[in-house]
Amino acid sequence: MGKSQVFEARSQMPVGAGEVFAWHAREGAFQRLTPPWEPVEVVERQGDGIREGTRVVLRMKMGPVALPWVARHTRYIPGSLFQDEQVSGPFAKWVHTHRMWDEPAGGGVLEDEVEYALPVGALGRVVGGGYARQRLERIFAYRHAVTREDLRRHAAFAGQPPLTVAVSGASGLVGSALVPFLTTGGHRVRRLVRGRPEAGDIAWAPGKGEMDMVALEGVDAVVHLAGAPIAEGRWTEERKELIRRSRVEGTRVLCESLARLARPPKVLVSVSAMGFYGHRGDEVLTESSPPGEGFLAEVTREWEAATAPAQQAGIRVVHLRLGVVLGSGGGALAKMLPAFQAGAGGRIGDGRQWMSWVSLEDVLGLLHFALFTPGLRGPVNAVAPQAVRQEDFARTLGHVLSRPAVMPLPAAAVRAAFGEMGEETLLLSSHVRPEVAERQGFTFLHPTLEQALRFTLGKTREGPRFRHG
The missing domain is CATH 3.40.50.720 (NAD(P)-binding Rossmann-like Domain)
Known part of the structure; x- marks a missing residue:
């Protein structure tokens, strides 16, 4: 296994941590967070949403190759944190922690922390170093923008009942x-x-x-x-x-x-x-x-x-x-x-x-x-x-x-x-x-x-x- 690296992305959100967490916990969050240039298909899901113990089988593309990715949700703290880990897939290690907290002045903060290690061999060379960092920045810039703007749009009509x-x-x-x-x-x-x-x-x-x-x-x-x-x-x-x-x-x-x-x-x-x-x-x-x-x-x-x-x-x-x-x-x-x-x-x-x-x-x-x-x-x-x-x-x-x-x-x-x-x-x-x-x-x-x-x-x-x- 290569040396572990840590990537963090942090953004201000227009609503409190509870609403940020609820958005992630609802059906459809995975689809909203998947960039259109990074097609990922959910092949199988066992368990309840993002709760601890849920297992998800994905199929993702890395260049011309379709790769399986099996992940398991390992931590779940309502309103503030959930975590998923790669069980098998393209990385030697992947632990993704999603954190949300309230800001004293209002609104909240969303932080994604990814601890990962690149694989050895040819695949590791393909996704190595700067390419992996650049790819993570592209993905999380998109994810945070979607999350922020979706929350802003839904908050505009929060006083009306769900349809x-x-x-x-x-x-x-x-x-x-x-x-x-x-x-x-x-x-x-x-x-x-x-x-x-x-x-x-x-x-x-x-x-x-x-x-x-x-x-x-x-x-x-x-x-x-x-x-x-x-x-x-x-x-x-x-x-x-x-x-x-x-x-x-x-x-x-x-x-x-x-x-x-x-x-x-x-x-x-x-x-x-x-x-x-x-x-x-x-x-x-x-x-x-x-x-x-x-x-x-x-x-x-x-x-x-x-x-x-x-x-x-x-x-x-x-x-x-x-x-x-x-x-x-x-x-x-x-x-x-x-x-x-x-x-x-x-x-x-x-x-x-x-x-x-x-x-x-x-x-x-x-x-x-x-x-x-x-x-x-x-x-x-x-x-x-x-x-x-x-x-x-x-x-x-x-x-x-x-x-x-x-x-x-x-x-x-x-x-x-x-x-x-x-x-x-x-x-x-x-x-x-x-x-x-x-x-x-x-x-x-x-x-x-x-x-x-x-x-x-x-x-x-x-x-x-x-x-x-």
Whole structure:
């Protein structure tokens, strides 16, 4: 075994130690704390959460290799400390102690201490020395930022009771982040699933117009995210019909079901898209702007109109019109990354088209804000305050990755390769502003593009106080 080393990360938190501890103890904390560039899969869990004696089997990637990691929770002091140790895995030793304490002036402190020893042999050389320290700093900068901002967002509505929230599309980029965000905040989530439901899930078959009404009864709120992916290959007539039907018919089935409940939920947040505005050049667009033209604009109008049964039943309906969601774990950014990391990225077309983007973390914040803000209804643009030209997006992504971004993709090549889909998703220009969210007092965690990219790619220049020993 190599020599043991100690790494510490310490950050101020906006709430007391008890709330920090409770957040970590709730279902979903592991998922929220796992950086998107460090994919880790929970293979098996034996025991109760983070309590002493719980055993967890993980599968993690270290470079191109998938490695098993077995950990056991060894200490548990409610409200202040828990600890886990590696039983077997890539390190010769790994003991991770999580500490929380109150500050006299208010709030609390979160401290992560990791005592580790590098393995011997080739793997030890790969993860040795500076690489291991750098990797730990990236991971814990992300973890502490997520913990702090989640706690801040939940604290803003701490005076309201926890909700039971039904979520469709829970396995997608947004849904897979939203579910643990809500559960670590003390809310109960019930997934709308096709096929055989697991405990707590709600079965539905939107293609057949079917919904488990008994299981749906009693939910306080619904977040509707389901819909077939838009940017996957060329749009054949069959593909376009699938996109339309998955959104319009799925929304109609859901909203008709909600309207028939004995106690309908108070709020439905139904995600749509900025495609509502179509190609608008340099025009600045807000929620009061009229719809545009094109396939996506037409689908989005029908999509939003399909919520009418819920509105007529007295449910507060919010249409969250998503911009390009930036999360390195999926979606548009994940598709761009291989080319940019290889130094082969660049502008698309002439690069002058406006790109209205939003960080995944701010989508979660907007969804949460919409659930708890009674004055919010109707269309809400889920975009960052600062739209950018596409060429500026390419330049910023290259800068964050320390790669050149000078390989253009001509518009003619986009049209030849992707047809109508490329025209409406890659060449379309929409300069959208989040007027309603800002007027209602929503605070963006990542108002600038560089902030959003650095966070999701683990390139942030801000973080906890680190100590190596």
